[in-house]
Amino acid sequence: MTATAISPPPTAEPEAAKSSRGLVDKVFRARELTLLVALVALVVGTQLSNSRFLSEQGVKDLFLNASILVLLAVGQSVVVVTRNIDLSVGSVVGLSAFACGKFASGSTHSVAAVALVGVLVGIACGVVNGLLVSLGRVPSLVVTLGTLYIIQGIDYYWAQGEQINAETLPRGVLDLGTGSVLGIPYLPLIAAVVLLLTGWYLRGYRTGRELYAIGSNPEAARLAGVPSARRVFTAYVFSGAIAGLAGALWLSRFGTVVADAANGWELQVVSAVVVGGVAITGGIGTVWGAALGALLLTTIGSALVVLKVDSFWQKAINGALLLAAISIDRIVQVRVTRALRKRNARHG
Amino acid sequence: SGTSKDDNDDKGSGGSAAAGANATADPNAALKTGLKLAFLPKQINNPYETITGEAGLAAAKEIGSEGKRVGPSDANASSQVSYINTLIQQNQDAIMIAANDANAVCGPLKQAMAKGVKVVAYDSDTAKDCRQLFINQAKSEDVGRSLVQNVAKQVGYKGKIAILSATQNATNQNTWIDYMKQELAKPEYKDMQLVKVAYGDDDDQKSFQETQGLLQANPDLKAIIAPTTVGISAAARYIDGSQYKGKVVVNGLGTPNQMRQFVKNGTVEQFSLWDPKKLGKLAVYSAAALASGQITGAEGEKFTAGDLGEYTIGKDGEIILGPPTVFNKDNVDQYDF
Amino acid sequence: MTAVPTTPGGDPPAPVLALRGVEKSFGAVRALHGVSLDLYAGEAHALAGENGAGKSTLIKTLAGVHRPDAGQVLLDGRPVVFGNPATARDAGVAVIYQEPTLFPDLSVAENIYMGRQPRGALGRIDRRGMNRTTGELFARLGVALDPEQPARGLSIADQQIVEIAKALSFDARVLIMDEPTAALTGSEVARLFSVVRTLLDQGAAVLFISHRLEEIFALCRRVTTLRDGRWIASETLDGLTEDDLVRRMVGRDLDSLYPKQDTVVGETALRVEHLTREGVFRDISFEVRGGEIVALAGLVGAGRSEVARAVFGVDRYDAGSVEVVGRTYKAASPTAAMAAGLALVPEDRRQQGLVMDLSIERNIGLTRLKALAKAGLVDRGAEHATARDWALRLQLKFARLSDAVGVLSGGNQQKVVLAKWLATDPRVLIVDEPTRGIDVGTKAEVHRLLSGLAAEGLAILMISSDLPEVLGMADRVLVMHEGRITAEIPRSDASEETVMAAATGRTGAGNAPHGKDAAA
Amino acid sequence: MADTRTQPRETKPAAAAAGSPGLARFLRWDLAVTIILIAAFGYGSADNASFATTGNLSFALNDIAEVAIIALPMTLLVVCGEVDLSVASMLGLSSALAGSLWDAGYTFEMIVPLVLLVGLAGGLVNGLLVTKVGLPSLAVTIGTMTLYRGLASVVLGTKAVAEFPQEYADLTQRTVLGFIPFPIALFGILAIITAVVLHATGLGRAMFAIGSQQEAAFFAGIRVKRIKLALFALTGVVASFAGIVFTLRYGSARADNGMGFEMTVIAAVLLGGVDFDGGRGTLGGVVSGLLLIALLRNLLTLNDVANEVQSIVTGVLLVVSVLTPRAVQAIGQRRRRSEPESGAPPGAASAAA
Numbered sequence A: 001m002t003a004t005a006i007s008p009p010p011t012a013e014p015e016a017a018k019s020s021r022g023l024v025d026k027v028f029r030a031r032e033l034t035l036l037v038a039l040v041a042l043v044v045g046t047q048l049s050n051s052r053f054l055s056e057q058g059v060k061d062l063f064l065n066a067s068i069l070v071l072l073a074v075g076q077s078v079v080v081v082t083r084n085i086d087l088s089v090g091s092v093v094g095l096s097a098f099a100c101g102k103f104a105s106g107s108t109h110s111v112a113a114v115a116l117v118g119v120l121v122g123i124a125c126g127v128v129n130g131l132l133v134s135l136g137r138v139p140s141l142v143v144t145l146g147t148l149y150i151i152q153g154i155d156y157y158w159a160q161g162e163q164i165n166a167e168t169l170p171r172g173v174l175d176l177g178t179g180s181v182l183g184i185p186y187l188p189l190i191a192a193v194v195l196l197l198t199g200w201y202l203r204g205y206r207t208g209r210e211l212y213a214i215g216s217n218p219e220a221a222r223l224a225g226v227p228s229a230r231r232v233f234t235a236y237v238f239s240g241a242i243a244g245l246a247g248a249l250w251l252s253r254f255g256t257v258v259a260d261a262a263n264g265w266e267l268q269v270v271s272a273v274v275v276g277g278v279a280i281t282g283g284i285g286t287v288w289g290a291a292l293g294a295l296l297l298t299t300i301g302s303a304l305v306v307l308k309v310d311s312f313w314q315k316a317i318n319g320a321l322l323l324a325a326i327s328i329d330r331i332v333q334v335r336v337t338r339a340l341r342k343r344n345a346r347h348g
Numbered sequence B: 001s002g003t004s005k006d007d008n009d010d011k012g013s014g015g016s017a018a019a020g021a022n023a024t025a026d027p028n029a030a031l032k033t034g035l036k037l038a039f040l041p042k043q044i045n046n047p048y049e050t051i052t053g054e055a056g057l058a059a060a061k062e063i064g065s066e067g068k069r070v071g072p073s074d075a076n077a078s079s080q081v082s083y084i085n086t087l088i089q090q091n092q093d094a095i096m097i098a099a100n101d102a103n104a105v106c107g108p109l110k111q112a113m114a115k116g117v118k119v120v121a122y123d124s125d126t127a128k129d130c131r132q133l134f135i136n137q138a139k140s141e142d143v144g145r146s147l148v149q150n151v152a153k154q155v156g157y158k159g160k161i162a163i164l165s166a167t168q169n170a171t172n173q174n175t176w177i178d179y180m181k182q183e184l185a186k187p188e189y190k191d192m193q194l195v196k197v198a199y200g201d202d203d204d205q206k207s208f209q210e211t212q213g214l215l216q217a218n219p220d221l222k223a224i225i226a227p228t229t230v231g232i233s234a235a236a237r238y239i240d241g242s243q244y245k246g247k248v249v250v251n252g253l254g255t256p257n258q259m260r261q262f263v264k265n266g267t268v269e270q271f272s273l274w275d276p277k278k279l280g281k282l283a284v285y286s287a288a289a290l291a292s293g294q295i296t297g298a299e300g301e302k303f304t305a306g307d308l309g310e311y312t313i314g315k316d317g318e319i320i321l322g323p324p325t326v327f328n329k330d331n332v333d334q335y336d337f
Numbered sequence C: 001m002t003a004v005p006t007t008p009g010g011d012p013p014a015p016v017l018a019l020r021g022v023e024k025s026f027g028a029v030r031a032l033h034g035v036s037l038d039l040y041a042g043e044a045h046a047l048a049g050e051n052g053a054g055k056s057t058l059i060k061t062l063a064g065v066h067r068p069d070a071g072q073v074l075l076d077g078r079p080v081v082f083g084n085p086a087t088a089r090d091a092g093v094a095v096i097y098q099e100p101t102l103f104p105d106l107s108v109a110e111n112i113y114m115g116r117q118p119r120g121a122l123g124r125i126d127r128r129g130m131n132r133t134t135g136e137l138f139a140r141l142g143v144a145l146d147p148e149q150p151a152r153g154l155s156i157a158d159q160q161i162v163e164i165a166k167a168l169s170f171d172a173r174v175l176i177m178d179e180p181t182a183a184l185t186g187s188e189v190a191r192l193f194s195v196v197r198t199l200l201d202q203g204a205a206v207l208f209i210s211h212r213l214e215e216i217f218a219l220c221r222r223v224t225t226l227r228d229g230r231w232i233a234s235e236t237l238d239g240l241t242e243d244d245l246v247r248r249m250v251g252r253d254l255d256s257l258y259p260k261q262d263t264v265v266g267e268t269a270l271r272v273e274h275l276t277r278e279g280v281f282r283d284i285s286f287e288v289r290g291g292e293i294v295a296l297a298g299l300v301g302a303g304r305s306e307v308a309r310a311v312f313g314v315d316r317y318d319a320g321s322v323e324v325v326g327r328t329y330k331a332a333s334p335t336a337a338m339a340a341g342l343a344l345v346p347e348d349r350r351q352q353g354l355v356m357d358l359s360i361e362r363n364i365g366l367t368r369l370k371a372l373a374k375a376g377l378v379d380r381g382a383e384h385a386t387a388r389d390w391a392l393r394l395q396l397k398f399a400r401l402s403d404a405v406g407v408l409s410g411g412n413q414q415k416v417v418l419a420k421w422l423a424t425d426p427r428v429l430i431v432d433e434p435t436r437g438i439d440v441g442t443k444a445e446v447h448r449l450l451s452g453l454a455a456e457g458l459a460i461l462m463i464s465s466d467l468p469e470v471l472g473m474a475d476r477v478l479v480m481h482e483g484r485i486t487a488e489i490p491r492s493d494a495s496e497e498t499v500m501a502a503a504t505g506r507t508g509a510g511n512a513p514h515g516k517d518a519a520a
Numbered sequence D: 001m002a003d004t005r006t007q008p009r010e011t012k013p014a015a016a017a018a019g020s021p022g023l024a025r026f027l028r029w030d031l032a033v034t035i036i037l038i039a040a041f042g043y044g045s046a047d048n049a050s051f052a053t054t055g056n057l058s059f060a061l062n063d064i065a066e067v068a069i070i071a072l073p074m075t076l077l078v079v080c081g082e083v084d085l086s087v088a089s090m091l092g093l094s095s096a097l098a099g100s101l102w103d104a105g106y107t108f109e110m111i112v113p114l115v116l117l118v119g120l121a122g123g124l125v126n127g128l129l130v131t132k133v134g135l136p137s138l139a140v141t142i143g144t145m146t147l148y149r150g151l152a153s154v155v156l157g158t159k160a161v162a163e164f165p166q167e168y169a170d171l172t173q174r175t176v177l178g179f180i181p182f183p184i185a186l187f188g189i190l191a192i193i194t195a196v197v198l199h200a201t202g203l204g205r206a207m208f209a210i211g212s213q214q215e216a217a218f219f220a221g222i223r224v225k226r227i228k229l230a231l232f233a234l235t236g237v238v239a240s241f242a243g244i245v246f247t248l249r250y251g252s253a254r255a256d257n258g259m260g261f262e263m264t265v266i267a268a269v270l271l272g273g274v275d276f277d278g279g280r281g282t283l284g285g286v287v288s289g290l291l292l293i294a295l296l297r298n299l300l301t302l303n304d305v306a307n308e309v310q311s312i313v314t315g316v317l318l319v320v321s322v323l324t325p326r327a328v329q330a331i332g333q334r335r336r337r338s339e340p341e342s343g344a345p346p347g348a349a350s351a352a353a
């Protein structure tokens, strides 16, 4: 071969590569930034038209409303980055909330015990999902659509139309939903702690990165010796546990539960995750984005009510906003990539 | 045929006409036993429907008949239809239905009546020619007007009020709301202003957030009327945990068990409801009476509903259960449902 | 069974890794049939064989991807069972697979260190350390890749380099490379070889697969040949000629590898003028006439594939025009390009060339759905007949035409891609790396085929990184460098020196249409 | 296609199963569903005297008419690797629109084309967002699902419009051959057309190719985007047509009509053995899946099985429908452990814009 004569690549190249990478990086970061800007704009705009929006009560309500969705979005993201999905979350929350209610109703169980029951119920559901998806190696959308029906059926079968009333619940459980420390209600606090820990873990730990690897290219993950089945299983158990916890929180927040708590929430959760920039095709996205997505969606809901938008329009506007969010995100991404290419041209 | 009813309204007379065409009432006929009576509630696991239905089943047992409850787990118009058809196949003697949609269930119900199955609507009516009887828990007009009257007294005939309803399509809700609006149009309410009708979809959490939204949008709101059991308890619970406690009146239709704590802690002064158990019971008795030939559904016919006493069929085959009970801290402990 | 190696020390050492009588079948296909192999420390061992001979299967058996149906894997003389890739890796076996397997969404550094990222405080990943060591690996390979760049968007060559870096990062005792050079050009190959030689000096054992025989001779000391899953020979390369090796691989003597026929050059079939795609290529003008094979040469990343994609309507271009058989056509989509008489055998056959799940016959029929239709319905008989004819003509190795194309070996897959495009009876055929990963025997067939097609009057534009192929097949060579055409060299003047000079931009001829003046 | 976000896909195991086609063909899931269907029918007839009566069957079939009609274009979409979750909302929007137009005094003959036009527009919105903007269809149609349902309540609010012209309403109740309801007969005709298109024409071939390897299909000159766009548009039109059928069948136009139907449609398609990742499935399987759902529902209700148990049965069927074929493959794969070479290379999918 004649190749030996060829000089090493020009020195200018790594620098160009570096700066272009910086820009790409910024764009990715920008997903979260855009969401934040949208959120702030929304809040400010609403506040300008109705000053009660950001009253103490208003802010409190905003965060209280978002907490459960944020939690579920965090759990869902962990599954979605592995190129899977968990549609059963709504049903799991319902079952867990009812189980917690049954457990707590008329008893003096501590709030920790009730939450534990919720988490255990969630873990049980997560284990079923996880086993089916990771061992059965079947499309997760279908499996979890199946378990959505199954878990809901079990829940309804058990409840038989029974309603758990707030007055029968121990004080401690209800306090979790209404109480606060240093003026910050417990619920958002719990959601924030779970969010922080999950984000920290996904970014900084081998097993966390492996979840992204599995979602990015399952076959490559296998060849790299990543125990995919075990990781995916864990992701489902985690998502289940979070949904179970959310069920317990649901009980404490609303006091009254019937079997169909969080019925149909799976789509809202997936919306939040998608708006938050977690790719449904796996490998991309952060829990920060997902949490912001959840916060944005709930805030839109609250803002529409406060802005006295006709309730008939609320749903339509929600849908349109979801579409706008993902479209703009995508268009910006494409534009930036194109701009990068042209810029490289000028440099080259 | 039937009785002396002389109604020019085609649709109105349909029910009695259909019934009267092939039968005459024999008020002295014995109540048959071994009848197969089926409840078809709006939604099988709705707690209110459960109370009504269970009481009905107990009543069916009392009279020696066989009752059952079937139904969808979502409150959709179309979901009930499959059940009606199955009930026809099963040769039930009577169907007692709380309709999710007055018209969607019509076709199959007519088929049922054509096959000799008696149809009694309760709680939420179907179109008038699709059933023989409608057991109205309370006269819709009374429910709507009295809620406004009670609330007006509570707020001193002044200020903004809002309504928190169930779903946008619920027939009974919309009827009541219509009457509320008519009542509010009267001059004595000129200082009261209905700012919004919000819909909580009979979903606890949605109702909760709608309440919260109502108060944020209208901080000077004086009262919320929630003519739905899910809505009123969610509204009360939000008010209870917020700064608005004691400042905003909550009234409407609720069950004593759900509302007891709010009445006792002062969040809610009063609310109304009929006894859902009696509603279920009356539905069963009237269905049995129809199936036994005691009545045909024509106006003016009378029958006895066990210990509930005697009832007379009104215009359009409607039977009124009775006036709603107003609950407050003095009487709420006497009820358990 | 195997020849005793002649190590410098004199004593025959024990093999580090060995296979003994390994059998492996996929359904009815016997991929390996009693194969043995010894790898010694400090020695590069070549594995030669035609497409489908079982080379990749053998490697996967060594790597723990497949478990042999019979036979043993020996590590340091002791039998071992590699249940999965991780156990093999932990035992010191690093593998570069034939097809790059990267995580597109993760950074290059994470791709290399997935599952074994260096850890710092609290067990957290030490990103800075990871990026630094990645940078060092790339420096060893003499490439300028950014460790933090996501793998998405890397060219195939860069992907292969990341794979190589990954394998190096293991500091493995055994390094197995399945056609690592298929996507690389001379300079990168040379770099790779010098790094591998260092590893050999440090005592690593290397197993190397390539269809480029000169590479085998340049790097390896011994060679094992497989044919149809059977072990043929293991011997030292000293004293062996390329012809000997080819004979062992194909079981007979081979005619010329570059059977270029002289043809009558006809009308201009493809004329590209001032074609520009910002940031990728600029001001590309050339023409290809009927009966002519024009090669587009250049280093990897020069933008050759991009030109082909733009001409074929896959990518948009910002300026310029394309003319096919005298008619300007707007390159809006492959559909339009096909209608104009163009065909493109793409660079990446797994993603772009074939639908892996579909059967062989359906893949071949895919480009001719309209032509195969009878009253709107697909004529399965005709589809089958076409596929059978082409399979025969290209000597495709297959069990049934209704088998999914995904189970064919790489070379046979490439034949299916060729068949699918030749079946459209194009006026201009663009082939992008037509013989990448194809064994010598098939390669010669493909060359004969291209040559024959040109003789029939087809205009062929051939993109190739294989310099001997370019020199052996092309009537004219266009050379690209950093998105521009830097030289146009007629067959008579084309040599490794002239082409490489233009490809590396050392001619100083700029856009000179006749590179030969500068290059000579 | 430079900017399609094609993800590298695992080659599906059936490719490997092709090694033993005899076994694979014998254990194909769509055939299994058909056998289960026949078994369920046999059991039902023996178990309950009122099951196999024409009246009951006619009703059981009519009960899934709209779901069945929508399942046809949905099958094509799923084969192409896409999905449309907005169909039930489009059904509701069409129903609401038909209701409000009827209320406003339009004749039914004017209403139908108008409503279908709106369906077309809705389908195009989905299609354009997927093909032009390049968004995943799952995300897009979750959005339009909310949007269209919202628009439905904007159009009709709380009202429920009834009293549609009897001659049209009758069409949805009339039967042919004694027990096959008109809408189902129509479905049958459409199903045959769809089956021919999917399994015997070049267009069908193209759809399978798109579903298994979009980029390769594009390189082969298949108009990937155009086909997808057309399918989304078709799905929109069919969903709005189903909305009209629904409205007439129940005689009631409401904004919440058909709530949750999308899940039943998708369940039927998947139950019929169509691979959710695209590229694999048969229309016959989907028809069997639909009939199985209809019969099971009817049988369970007839035997007074509680609604929640039915929900469990649906769920279990779904899980089994995907688990069984994999289990069969796993037996085949025991001999040849799965194969990385059949995995696609990752970066190759890259192709940045």
Ligand SMILES: Nc1ncnc2c1ncn2[C@@H]1O[C@H](COP(=O)(O)OP(=O)(O)OP(=O)(O)O)[C@@H](O)[C@H]1O
Pocket: C026, C027, C029, C030, C031, C049, C050, C051, C052, C053, C054, C055, C056, C057, C058, C098, C407, C408, C409, C410, C411, C412, C437, C439, D016, D019, D336, D339, D341, D342
């Ligand atoms: N997963 C599989 N399923 C079925 N057959 C397979 C599978 N993998 C490989 N084969 C078959 O085994 C034989 C050997 O294939 P292998 O990939 O080892 O060849 P190779 O020597 O690497 O060829 P190339 O040089 O083209 O890469 C071929 O006939 C191939 O079709």
Ligand SMILES: Nc1ncnc2c1ncn2[C@@H]1O[C@H](COP(=O)(O)OP(=O)(O)OP(=O)(O)O)[C@@H](O)[C@H]1O
Pocket: C152, C153, C154, C155, C156, C157, C280, C298, C299, C300, C301, C302, C303, C304, C305, C306, C347, C465, D350, D351, D352
């Ligand atoms: N998918 C992609 N995303 C971003 N940039 C790319 C992509 N593919 C190629 N490039 C860049 O475009 C330019 C042209 O690359 P390309 O590989 O097409 O060149 P080539 O001369 O055809 O090389 P090869 O010999 O590999 O075919 C290079 O700078 C390369 O890094």
Ligand SMILES: [Mg+2]
Pocket: C055, C056, C057, C098, C178, C410
């Ligand atoms: Mg190989």
Ligand SMILES: [Mg+2]
Pocket: C304, C305, C306, C347, C432
């Ligand atoms: Mg190239």
